[in-house]
Amino acid sequence: MNRESRTALSLVGVVVVMGALAWAAVPFYDWFCRVTGFAGTTQISETAPDEVLDEMVRVRFDANVDSNLDWTFRPMQARMDLKIGENGLAFYEAVNNSDVPITGTASYNVAPEVAGFYFDKIQCFCFTEQTLQPGERMEMPVSFYVDPAIVKDRDAGWVRDITLSYTFHRTEPKQAALDSARTETIN
Structure with a gap:
């Protein structure tokens, strides 16, 4: 060669x-x-822990919508005070302001970023895409807790205020994408 x-x-x-x-x-x-938990990425858990501490944490809720999604999206509570390890249940509201069905998917994070490793979601609307019909309003729950191990972490032990933030983005429904791919394959 x-x-x-x-x-x-x-x-x-x-x-x-x-x-x-x-x-x-x-x-x-x-x-x-x-x-x-880098960049405020939260964890996923099956159940809340057995241990609940006497220390409180304040969780604030934030909502954003991508500019190409004609939805109104907001938290139904501004904040929630709960004990570390206690299961919390918060709700967000989404409204489709358009005259066509729209599917969206939520991205999420927490601030400060160091809390992401200890913020666990049990159930969340952000795990799946959401489709709203024209004018439809939907309440979407998120079940979560702050892991008691946070108090022993050298870097995160000071955190007692956490902001949970979501941004909804427009997505093509998975079934429509599958149907489109099948049609292209047949043709």
């Missing part, structure tokens, strides 16, 4: 490796954030 061929093959190899790393970056970052 001559020098030019080796160089060309090496460059193709570099491009393939860079493409593979770029493709893997998003799922790896998502996994990393879920495991570590």
Whole structure:
């Protein structure tokens, strides 16, 4: 193999490796954030812990809507004070202000970011896409707790105020995407 061929093959190899790393970056970052709570990513839990501390935490609620989603979205309570380890249940309200059905998916995080590892959701509307019919109003619950282990964490032990923030983004309904893909395959 001559020098030019080796160089060309090496460059193709570099491009393939860079493409593979770029493709893997998003799922790896998502996994990393879920495991570590990095960037305020919350945790998912099956049940609340057995231990409830006598220390209080204040959870504030925030709601945002992407500019291409014609919804009104707001928390139904501004804040909630609960004991660390106690299960909380909060509600958000969404209204479709358009004259067509719209599907949305919520992204979420908490602030300060260091609290993300200790903020656990048991049930949340953000786990699935939501479709609202024209003019439809929906109350959406989120069940959560703050893990008692937070008080022993050197970096997060001081946190007693947490903001839970959601942003709704417009998405194509999964079934419509599947039907569209089937139609394209048939044609």
